Amino acid sequence: MKQGLQFLLLIFSLTVFAQKGNVDTTQIVIPNRYNSVEAQTKPYVIMISTDGFRYDYAKKYNTENLLKFSNEGVQAKAMIPSYPSITFPNHWSLITGLYPSHHGLIDNFFYDYKRKENYAMSDRTNAEDGNWYGGIPLWGLAEKQGMVSASLMWVGSASDAGGTRPTYYYPYHEKFSPSEKVDKVINWLKLPMDKRPHFISLYFPEVDGSGHHFGPDTKETEDAVHLIDNAIGELTKKVNDLGLKNVNFVFVSDHGMIKVDGGNPLEIPSMLLNKDKFDIYNSQTLLRVYVKNPADVKSTYKELKANKTEDYEVFLDKKLPKYLHFGTKDDRYNRIGQILLLPKAPKIFLEKGKKTSVGKHGYNPRIVPEMKATFLAWGPEFKNNLVIDEFANINVYPLVAEILGLKIDQPIDGKLKVLKEVLKK
Template sequence: MKSVFSLLLFTISFLSLAQNAITDTTQVVIPNRKNSIEAQSKPYVIMISADGFRYDYAKKYNASNLLKYANEGVQAKAMIPSYPSITFPNHWSLITGMYPSHHGLIDNFFFDYKRNEMYLMSKQEKAEDGTWYGGTPLWASAEKQGVLSASLQWVGSGSDAGGKRPTYYYHYHEKFSPTEKVDKVVNWLKLPEEKRPHFISMYFPEVDGAGHHFGPETKETEQAVQKVDNAIGELVKKVNDLGLKNVNFIFVSDHGMITVDGGNPLEIPALLLDKNRFDLYNSQTLLRVYVKNNDEVKTVFKELKKNKTDGYEVYLDKKLPKYLHFATRDDRYNRIGQILLIPKAPKVFLFKDQKTSIGKHGYDPKIVPEMKATFFAWGDTFNNHQVVEEFENVNVYPLVTEILGLKIENKIDGKLKVLEKVLKK
């Protein structure tokens, strides 16, 4: 196994490297699919993710289009990300209705000891290998039940997780502008009825990128919010001009963002740097420790607790608070590790000479409100002028299945009763 530090450096540098590589921007179309007769009369759901769009950004940065649609339709005071509040786990929770420990995508990178293999979000062959992913994503559920779907670069949408890829999708890259993405969605909705997707998922990375590089309280992040907001306004106008019946929009994010104390990082305890005894997986806002000799776990835990500083907490994985759904009892794929070191925001763990971004996420949203995400919904199926209390993001999945009339094929963590009240009777 390669050193975790090297793999982490590779992950962090991926986005910039990917832009310099030859990029496949062509659409992938699965042939010989069409909507069933019943599907052709179903509603349309366009599910939009703006990565890193913190729960307060719309008002903070006057996202006028989103505020208008949210006020006309449904808005949550905030949406609670699953733990850890990281991109890949939460996008997969939104699209499967399952907590990360249950669907298996517990981080942007992790090692699976049963497979003896590393998962990295930056490796296309991993990201598009459905065997890494548990649960049934919404597009797979739709396709199995005769409803065509399309995806513009949602996490995992290039994989066969759940047994079916979307009929229309793109490999992940960041070459398309927001306006180009809008036009691609509109073109999908211009297709003949039997070929037209009724579930569409799309992804915008701009706000997360600005938050990481410049911080959440900056002009650059405000500009990114405005860019996404303008795209949503353009999307809604162009879709409305098509004159389709029963079109519904769901705008979500995976997590929020906070400025971290990168200049005074937490030191990783020297004890843990022994590679013969431990594997470390450091997302900076969460340090997961795999103890190679299971008989040493309790002894190591006690030593870490005894010598820890005030900047973080140490947990045995089986003792992690139940509400996080990230303990041993939840870990269906045995990917989390036995000991967790959790920094107190805005602190981060860094290896020696390692750098971090200005903005970060990953913390417990119950303790760090800046981690909270956004949920707005509007359209023919949704109530008007409704504000709902905070809720967990796993509840979006059963909401979409209800709108599209899809059967839920496997056990999920989300519950329809949480959001059923936002739908017109």
């Protein structure tokens, strides 16, 4: 692929995801950590997330490597993101096995009324403060059980969420090309056995960036898909050349992408613009409303319901479909809000004077198929030539823990039985 195109894709990667301020690109290493004797005998798992890699992209754009590897291993018809189908919530669900309402990362941007603080994914101070994140990430589970881990830019991996950072990690930035990331993973796997990570999490933003800026059905997005496909091919070849035994690959994404109707956006109901009564949080594919006076919730809901258009639904949080796990009973951190306005795809809510992107995500993945994500896996632990049905992304966590021989010692939402069939033993 031409260097100019690769540079373009990096420039257009999801800019709001890049942490603000100057970011040091130097690797951070936690000293005095070693694999236990038992951990040194365990398999390796490289868990790769390609942001915004829709469930059908591998076939739609005829990827050479991903189709080959998944045909030899395991592929799901689709993976169902947790609701809302947004980047930070779903990366944290994949890495903790918890729904967003249970781990607390309910959106890319939100307010915590107990802490009286805003969380913004673009704020490095937030992103690296583990107190915002519930659950035990896979790297934390590994480290606590004597297994060294490493992470390249996965959401939350530069924080002390769960009490333990990976042994090797980087603060988030988008200065490394996919090929450079591949080389860093290989360098980790070249370390001596006692220092070599057995769990590695790796993140690529390019496909999401092109989907947002150009839309999912464009040459730019196709090029981004092939850019990552080439990197996966390079990674797999270089790993095989190392001659390590039992290296397994899990390729996932956080959500899909759809072209939205940005030219005819929905107006936010005028009554909600009263800042004395309401706080509103608009991700454009979901509008959350916090009613400051609890006594006004029912009347506000009734008025919104009576005046809504056919292009969106209005829900009390306790009346949201239970399968979304995003209602009152699930809101452990009281961050969601009492009233939710859900636009019907491809409609979005947009404040006057604001702009939007061509492609977006965040809709209910059970209703909007374009929101569905990807799950592919290959390696010695996985069965061959297996296609499985759709499943919820919270179930990836117990699968990876099982391969690594890690004991899950805290409650999670995911169940091993959902994906147990993909393993050889």
